[in-house]
Amino acid sequence: MQQKILVTGGAGYIGSHTCIALHEAGYGIVVYDNLTNSSREAINRVAQLIDAPIEFIEGDVRNAEQLREVFAAHQFFGVIHFAGLKAVGESVAKPLMYYNNNVSGTITLLEVMADYKVKNLVFSSSATVYGDPETLPIDESSPRSCTNPYGQSKLMVEHILEDLAVSDDDWNLVTLRYFNPVGAHISGQIGEDPNDTPNNLMPYISQVAVGKLEKLSIFGNDYPTVDGTGVRDYIHVVDLAAGHVAALQYLEQQADLATNDLATNDSVTNSSAINTSVGFLPINLGSGKGSSVLELVTAFSEVTAQSVPYQFAPRRAGDIASCYASADKAKALLNWQAQLSITDMCVDTWRWQSMNPNGYCPT
Numbered sequence: 001m002q003q004k005i006l007v008t009g010g011a012g013y014i015g016s017h018t019c020i021a022l023h024e025a026g027y028g029i030v031v032y033d034n035l036t037n038s039s040r041e042a043i044n045r046v047a048q049l050i051d052a053p054i055e056f057i058e059g060d061v062r063n064a065e066q067l068r069e070v071f072a073a074h075q076f077f078g079v080i081h082f083a084g085l086k087a088v089g090e091s092v093a094k095p096l097m098y099y100n101n102n103v104s105g106t107i108t109l110l111e112v113m114a115d116y117k118v119k120n121l122v123f124s125s126s127a128t129v130y131g132d133p134e135t136l137p138i139d140e141s142s143p144r145s146c147t148n149p150y151g152q153s154k155l156m157v158e159h160i161l162e163d164l165a166v167s168d169d170d171w172n173l174v175t176l177r178y179f180n181p182v183g184a185h186i187s188g189q190i191g192e193d194p195n196d197t198p199n200n201l202m203p204y205i206s207q208v209a210v211g212k213l214e215k216l217s218i219f220g221n222d223y224p225t226v227d228g229t230g231v232r233d234y235i236h237v238v239d240l241a242a243g244h245v246a247a248l249q250y251l252e253q254q255a256d257l258a259t260n261d262l263a264t265n266d267s268v269t270n271s272s273a274i275n276t277s278v279g280f281l282p283i284n285l286g287s288g289k290g291s292s293v294l295e296l297v298t299a300f301s302e303v304t305a306q307s308v309p310y311q312f313a314p315r316r317a318g319d320i321a322s323c324y325a326s327a328d329k330a331k332a333l334l335n336w337q338a339q340l341s342i343t344d345m346c347v348d349t350w351r352w353q354s355m356n357p358n359g360y361c362p363t
């Protein structure tokens with residue numbers, strides 16, 4: 001049976017790529033997005049790429065009434081919850097907006113899910129919940145702490161999900177902690193389209209390369225790293241999308257186990273039933289490898305043959321020296337691991353950027 005998935009925030013950068021992967025894996029999708037940081041054109045392009053219409057509903061996850069209508073109209077197996085605001089600097093300036101959108105929005109969604117007994121969730125968390133890590137690579141049991149409202153909003157939702165799992169065994173809450181998503185679909189038709197000047201490194205590099213920005217500022221060259229610049233775990237967005245499919249397949253397997261278990265134990269005794277509840281399950285999605293800012297800039301210039309002028313600038317407030325994942329849990333539980341290289345990330349980013357110098361906006 002084809003399972004139907006509600007994809008909140010499905011018009012966004014990671015959501016649009018995941019819609020393609022979900023369709024290719026045989027899932028039915030309904031996208032729910034308020035387009036606050038995305039455009040309808042992304043959905044049009046996804047529909048072209050998969051050669052099928054997409055059910056798109058413009059709506060806000062804080063709107064319980066509208067969500068109820070969506071849940072009443074569809075039988076969902078689960079929800080992938082991408083919808084959220086993600087700019088760290090903006091969250092410092094507008095904390096209430098971030099807590100309202102990311103925390104209240106998630107609570108509203110969970111309440112509606114509970115009402116409709118849809119209790120399978122894949123939540124977009126972030127490596128930001130690890131703060132400044134004590135040890136590397138970072139595994140899922142590392143301590144969590146955050147220094148900005150964006151990160152706090154993700155951590156708060158994680159705590160809410162943990163409490164929910166304790167309260168009721170029926171919840172299956174896979175919490176994917178993404179490291180640094182970059183890259184674009186191989187077609188060059190969809191990619192990351194920041195509203196203003198990019199905050200993140202890869203879109204900044206590609207906008208310098210395409211001539212929209214003059215020069216990259218590298219924030220800090222005195223970190224205790226290979227070349228003094230910050231080290232991060234870059235993960236191709238197409239790999240990330242595959243990670244969501246793997247998470248859903250895991251949830252389906254667990255649901256099947258639970259059904260089989262019920263059937264076999266029906267006539268015997270329920271005390272021997274295996275607990276197949278997933279509960280709160282945090283999983284890192286990263287490549288497991290760290291790359292420095294200079295290594296990424298050099299790789300991008302080499303593989304695209306574009307020059308990326310840069311200057312060194314002071315450290316950016318709140319930045320850490322190094323951050324990279326242990327991706328062992330994703331491999332063990334989801335049979336997922338990153339396949340695409342830094343070269344792929346640069347080539348695909350450049351294809352998207354050069355084919356769409358203004359993103360989804362035609363002028």
Ligand code: NAD
Nearest residue numbers: 009012013014033034035036037038060061083084124126
């Ligand atoms: P994005 O901004 O491209 O996508 C988020 C989507 O959610 C957008 O289409 C936006 O319009 C929508 N949205 C926001 N608030 C909404 C609301 N209240 N109701 C309905 N729709 C709403 O961001 P992305 O990079 O695709 O990130 C997706 C998720 O992953 C976010 O939750 C983000 O915090 C998280 N995440 C992103 C990164 C990253 O670096 N891109 C890293 C870790 C975690």
Ligand code: WQD
Nearest residue numbers: 088126128180199200201202204217218219230232293319
């Ligand atoms: C990477 C490296 C910068 C821009 C952020 C969020 C995190 C997560 C992913 C959502 C750092 C350096 C950057 C520039 C630079 N998002 N840099 N010049 O900070 O690791 O993570 O995005 O959850 O929460 O904080 O990513 O791409 O901003 O920075 O030198 O113009 O590039 O200092 O070392 P970051 P980033």
